Amino acid sequence: MKKRNTVHTLLALAALSAGMWLSPSAWAQQKLKWAHVYETSEPYHTESVWAAEEIKKRSNGKFDIQVFPASSLGKETDINQGLTLGTVDMIISGPSFAARTYPRLGIAYYPFMFRDGDHLLAYAKSPVFQDMVSEFRSKTGIQITAYTYYGARHTTAQKSFTTCDGVKGLKIRVPDVPAYTATWQACAANPTPIAFAEVYLALQNGTVDAQENPLTTIEAKKFFEVQKAIMLTGHIVDGLTTQIAPHVWNKLSDAEKKMFADVTQEAAARATAKIKKREAELVDEFKKKGLQIVSVDRKSFQDAVLKNKPLEGMGFTRSDFDKIQAAK
Numbered sequence: 001m002k003k004r005n006t007v008h009t010l011l012a013l014a015a016l017s018a019g020m021w022l023s024p025s026a027w028a029q030q031k032l033k034w035a036h037v038y039e040t041s042e043p044y045h046t047e048s049v050w051a052a053e054e055i056k057k058r059s060n061g062k063f064d065i066q067v068f069p070a071s072s073l074g075k076e077t078d079i080n081q082g083l084t085l086g087t088v089d090m091i092i093s094g095p096s097f098a099a100r101t102y103p104r105l106g107i108a109y110y111p112f113m114f115r116d117g118d119h120l121l122a123y124a125k126s127p128v129f130q131d132m133v134s135e136f137r138s139k140t141g142i143q144i145t146a147y148t149y150y151g152a153r154h155t156t157a158q159k160s161f162t163t164c165d166g167v168k169g170l171k172i173r174v175p176d177v178p179a180y181t182a183t184w185q186a187c188a189a190n191p192t193p194i195a196f197a198e199v200y201l202a203l204q205n206g207t208v209d210a211q212e213n214p215l216t217t218i219e220a221k222k223f224f225e226v227q228k229a230i231m232l233t234g235h236i237v238d239g240l241t242t243q244i245a246p247h248v249w250n251k252l253s254d255a256e257k258k259m260f261a262d263v264t265q266e267a268a269a270r271a272t273a274k275i276k277k278r279e280a281e282l283v284d285e286f287k288k289k290g291l292q293i294v295s296v297d298r299k300s301f302q303d304a305v306l307k308n309k310p311l312e313g314m315g316f317t318r319s320d321f322d323k324i325q326a327a328k
Contacts, residue, residue: 032065032089032248035073035082037196039220043271044092044148044240045069051267058259065090071197077176083142083245090248092148095241096177102136107316109179111186111305112298113324114237117149117276124239128323141246145261146268149275150238151214156227158209160292164300172210173199178314180212183235183301186308203227214238215282216275229292232283235301242268 034052038044045067052065073079073088080097082088099106107113114120123129124147133144161167164187174180176193184191194202202208203226211223212233218224242264252260287293311321 028062030063030248032063033068033073033087034065034090034092035068035079035088036092037071037076037079038069038092040069042216042220043274047148047267047271047274048092050270051263054263054266055260058263059256071195075195075197083243084140086245086247089245091243092240093243094150094175094177094238095144096175096179098136098140098142098144098241098243099177099179102132102139103315104132104320105136106177106179106314107311107320107324108239109177109236110311110314110316110321111179111183111235111309112302113321117152117237117272119327120237120239121147121149121272122327123324126323126327128320128327141250143244143246143249143257144241145244146242146264148240148242148268149272150240151216151275151279152234153212153214153236153238154218155210155212155231155233155235156203156218156223156229157231158228160229160294161231161296162294163297164304167210170210171208172212173202173208174212180236182309182314183233183305186304187301199223200226212236214275214279215286216278218286219278219282224286224289224291227291229294230286231294231296233296233301234298 034048036044036048040046048067052067055063055065068088074082076093076097079088079091080093080100083091094109095105096109099109108120108123114123129147137143155172157170157172161170167184167187167189170184170189172184172189172191173194174184174191175196181191181193192208194208199211200221200223203211203223210227212235213221213223215230218230224230244260249257283293311318
């Protein structure tokens, strides 16, 4: 009997030992949903797919992440809410949507806040932004791990303009976020919120006459097919944040948190480099497609914003503004 028990014990230990050598995916794999609203051709998607594969590799298969592009899990408002509801696990999204819950983040969208993309990326590494990340996590449980350059937002329309006065009455599509409407309200245009996935059709059928987005998005979404002119307003230098839901982040070990942060930051840097390169090429390419490329009097827009949409009136602080301006 004793010998039989010993054999059983040895067999049990052998089975346990064998189980320990199995891939974690065989016993504890976590399937995660990563959502965004961008096209599969854009670096935000391709680098998210790279990051998902890299996280799976570095975690020995523990995290199996599927990336859902092009609003397939909902519009931008939906996927932001999904982080709290538990319907999505990770997203890439403009922090302007997070600012609905934590308004301080919205200052990044105050028109003419950033000098260029490098200034925005310096802000992303600055103490003032890290303070916002910490406060946002304390309030919502959501962790921001990375910041990707999205591009300088320019304006397309059926008719060209060069000054703030030239957009009076213009019906222009904007995201459903107050900071995006500021420039256009300041210049007496008619900003009209429309979901991102519906913009092409809205331009095509004349629901709106204009829209504003980075050159790379104008290309990816093919807005150039239904617009005649691109005005280089550069009124907002935009970025996207990678965010992880609290029901995921709070269960990660410290080592796993670092791994998720490291990989998503590397993906953000890769996407940023691709966006900068493509952005520099597109003016000439759009000219070749027959679009009118127009330089504008940016100061006329900036002066109107400062006068009609002052920083404090939009709920932001001079202290944050000054710290962001000093970021290098």
